[in-house]
Amino acid sequence: MNEITILQTVFRLFTTQGIQLFTMDDIAAKLGISKKTLYRFFTSRHDLVKQVCTLAAANYNQSMEEADKTEINNLRRVLSYMTVNVNFCKATSPTFFTDLQKHYPAESAALVNTLNNIIHSRILKVLEQGIVEGVFRGSLHPKLVVTILQQHIQKDFEFAAELVNDYSKDEVFRQAMYLFLYGIIAPEAIPQLESELQHFSFLNKMAHTEINESI
Secondary structure, three states, X not given: OOXXXXXXXXXXXXXXXXXXXXXXXXXXXXXXXXXXXXXXXXXXXXXHHHHHHHHHHHHHHHHXXXXXXXXXXXXXXXXXXXXXXXXXXXXXXXXXXXXXHHHOHXXXXXXXXXXXXXXXXXXXXXXXXXXXXXXXXXXXXXXXXXXXXXXXHHHHHHHHHHOOOOOOHHHHHHHHHHHHHHHHEOHHHHHHHHXXXXXXXXXXXXXXXXXXXXX
């Protein structure tokens, strides 16, 4: 058992089930190692939380860098960025962020700030270029739109937790991105958006639902 294996396991536990469920004893038991061995690599649960946050930000940044390589037009690029966001939200339990904010506020603020910084310049650039091209609405205020988007992404976790008995987390995130995309697209570019959406998995289920409802 090495540090990387321990961290990857704890990352999965924390991000899918929350932090407060697991003491150091629980983590050691999950890993099948002694608590002494666990403490050899990590000094406390707080230390693990810091490392998990660092890994979460690194994974998100890596996914965004992959999206940067998308065969480029600005519409496809923004769809790629939205796909990264939806996949991140789907893979992360709202409880993780709730626990983080309540019990580790400094780490919570740092992670949110890092995630926002990773996406901010990317979305801003494609919006500005897309407005010039006529793909996105000319009436948009790009910096404000990006700020609103970032706030919505954070709030979507709260909504997903509140609506869990009525809608799946996946559907909440899909619908939120759907509203965002149709809000920024220029009317004449809507057919292009609808064509491009067929290639992006985060709205596939929605498309199938709409087709089924029309039958």
